[in-house]
Every structure is written in structure tokens, then in C-alpha cells.
Amino acid sequence: MPEGPSIVILREEVAAFAGRTIERAEGSAKIDMSRLAGQVVRGFHSWGKHFLIELDDVSVRIHLLLFGSYRINERKDAVARLSLGFANGELNFYACSVQLIEGPLDATYDWSMDLMSDAWSPRAALKRLRAHPQMLACDALLDQTLFAGSGNIIKNEVLFRIRIHPLSLIGELPAAKLRELVHETRTYSFEFLQWKREGTLKAHWLAHNRDICPRCKIPFSKAKALGRSKRRAFFCLRCQKRYGDSAQIVADEPGAVDEGEGGQWSGLVNAVGSPPPRWSPGTGGKAAHFPPYGGRGVGAQMAGRCRGLVGWTTAPPCPRG
Numbered sequence: 001m002p003e004g005p006s007i008v009i010l011r012e013e014v015a016a017f018a019g020r021t022i023e024r025a026e027g028s029a030k031i032d033m034s035r036l037a038g039q040v041v042r043g044f045h046s047w048g049k050h051f052l053i054e055l056d057d058v059s060v061r062i063h064l065l066l067f068g069s070y071r072i073n074e075r076k077d078a079v080a081r082l083s084l085g086f087a088n089g090e091l092n093f094y095a096c097s098v099q100l101i102e103g104p105l106d107a108t109y110d111w112s113m114d115l116m117s118d119a120w121s122p123r124a125a126l127k128r129l130r131a132h133p134q135m136l137a138c139d140a141l142l143d144q145t146l147f148a149g150s151g152n153i154i155k156n157e158v159l160f161r162i163r164i165h166p167l168s169l170i171g172e173l174p175a176a177k178l179r180e181l182v183h184e185t186r187t188y189s190f191e192f193l194q195w196k197r198e199g200t201l202k203a204h205w206l207a208h209n210r211d212i213c214p215r216c217k218i219p220f221s222k223a224k225a226l227g228r229s230k231r232r233a234f235f236c237l238r239c240q241k242r243y244g245d246s247a248q249i250v251a252d253e254p255g256a257v258d259e260g261e262g263g264q265w266s267g268l269v270n271a272v273g274s275p276p277p278r279w280s281p282g283t284g285g286k287a288a289h290f291p292p293y294g295g296r297g298v299g300a301q302m303a304g305r306c307r308g309l310v311g312w313t314t315a316p317p318c319p320r321g
């Protein structure tokens with residue numbers, strides 16, 4: 001799944017269409033395509049994993065979900081969810097979520113929550129984190145209302161860098177460690193962006209998809225579906241400290257927080273036909289903090305296949321893959 005920095009790259013790649021008029025809008029997405037044709041692109045934006053096309057009368061929000069993709073001035077051998085034609089080329093999106101957003105984007109999005117935004121506020125992020133003392137560190141880093149744009153790679157890399165065990169409780173982290181978490185998540189996200197642009201992202205992974213801890217030279221612990229978010233985790237039992245006792249929490253609570261979108265954003269954003277709460281740490285964000293949703297991410301799918309490995313383990317991977 002594309003994480004925030006990858007959406008920033010998408011935004012940059014489509015810059016040639018900014019200020020241009022949409023001449024053709026079609027695709028399988030269930031939106032009113034007739035509202036798009038003839039409109040001028042006022043700007044491209046990103047918020048977390050959302051790619052936003054701001055038009056005169058409405059905005060288009062695209063989420064690439066787990067397997068979404070896009071093509072610029074070329075097409076895949078598949079039906080596009082959304083295809084936009086301009087005088088100078090075309091933009092095609094596949095296997096993604098497409099929604100229209102009414103009204104100004106500033107009314108829907110709190111830009112200070114976006115890891116990649118100039119408006120990012122570490123102070124606000126700390127405040128939001130402190131409101132969830134029982135949350136696991138691995139879940140916090142996937143929670144889009146805490147770190148919009150963070151994903152599983154960022155989670156594994158950040159926790160390794162700051163030596164925090166993924167099952168640590170947010171409320172048990174020392175104040176300095178919590179600040180370090182916020183700081184490093186932002187820092188790593190921009191390194192991610194730079195390395196992704198260079199095509200060297202994977203070469204820079206220290207923990208994600210790695211077998212051996214580069215600090216301790218011992219095998220990483222690997223989990224197929226860690227925490228409530230049930231996503232893959234790579235961590236070192238020697239150099240990543242576990243703060244607090246989260247065993248009971250992990251055993252009791254079903255997975256809920258994840259990034260595998262199945263329409264769960266609909267209650268959060270000002271999508272057509274739904275109430276318009278502002279997405280912020282206030283009532284809007286809080287009320288929708290653990291939105292119920294039918295969609296399940298890769299982690300949950302893995303969990304379904306590897307039930308014995310839900311939680312964490314140092315055992316070998318699930319025999320069924």
C-alpha cells in the first residue's frame with residue numbers, strides 16, 4: 001500500500017495537469033462523472049494516503065487502498081476506476097476508492113495531521129497520542145488519525161530506529177521517548193520520500209522485511225499480524241525495549257485499526273451524501289477513531305490464514321505462507 005510519501009510523489013508527477021481543463025471523465029467509480037468534465041484543476045493535494053484533485057465546484061478524493069495504481073499518459077489492461085482526459089494527456093487510476101468531496105478542502109482536512117504537510121504539528125500529534133495510553137505503539141503508527149500517511153514500512157522502521165518494541169503501550173513510554181516517536185516518524189517519512197525518489201527505499205530498510213538486526217546481529221522477531229492493526233512486524237527482542245505489559249490487551253481486543261480501507265473513511269470526510277464532520281483531533285476524529293468497517297487489510301487477511309500467529313511470535317512464519 002502506498003504510504004504518505006508515495007502520494008506526495010504522485011502529486012508531483014501529475015503537476016503538468018494543474019490549471020488544465022478536464023475534457024473527459026469516465027470510469028467504473030460510482031460518482032457523477034458529469035460533474036468533472038469541463039472543470040479546471042485548481043490544484044493537486046495530498047493528505048496522508050489521500051490524493052486530492054481540487055476542482056472549481058467539487059474535489060475528487062482518491063485512496064489507492066491495498067492494490068491501487070495509476071498511470072500517467074498510458075493505460076493498463078484493466079478498467080479504470082477513474083480516467084481523466086486533458087488536452088495535454090491523461091490520468092488513469094485503477095483498483096482504488098474514488099469519492100467526491102463537497103466544499104473547500106480546508107473544511108474537511110486538518111492539514112496539521114498530515115505527516116508530509118508543512119502544517120504538520122508535532123505538538124498536536126503528541127496531544128493526540130497522550131489521549132490513547134492503552135494503544136500499542138505498532139497500532140499508533142498505523143492510525144491515520146494520529147499519523148496520517150504512516151504505513152507499515154514507516155511503522156517497522158521508526159520503532160526499530162528509536163528502539164521501541166511494537167507492543168509497548170503508548171501510556172508507558174517516557175515523555176522523551178514519546179517525543180522521539182513523533183519526531184522520528186516525521187523525519188523518517190521524509191527520508192522515505194527522498195529514497196523513494198532515488199529508487200533506493202528498499203536498500204535503506206533496516207528492519208522491514210529484514211532477517212537480522214543490524215545492531216545486535218541476531219535474528220529479528222517476525223509477526224504476521226501484530227497488534228489490533230494485525231500487520232506484519234519485524235523487531236529485535238534485544239535492542240527494542242518493551243514499555244508496559246500489553247499482553248492482556250492484545251489477547252482481548254479484536255483488530256480494528258488498520259489502513260486497509262474498505263470505505264471506512266466515509267464517516268470521516270465530507271463525502272457526498274454523508275454528514276460533514278471536520279476530520280480533526282476533535283469530535284470528528286475522535287468519534288471515528290476506530291471506525292467499524294468491512295474492508296480488511298493484508299494483515300487481517302494473513303490473520304485469517306494464520307490464526308495461530310495472531311499476536312506476536314518468534315516462531316517461523318506460518319507454514320501456509
Ligand SMILES: [Zn+2]
Binds near residue numbers: 214236
Ligand atoms: Zn537488535
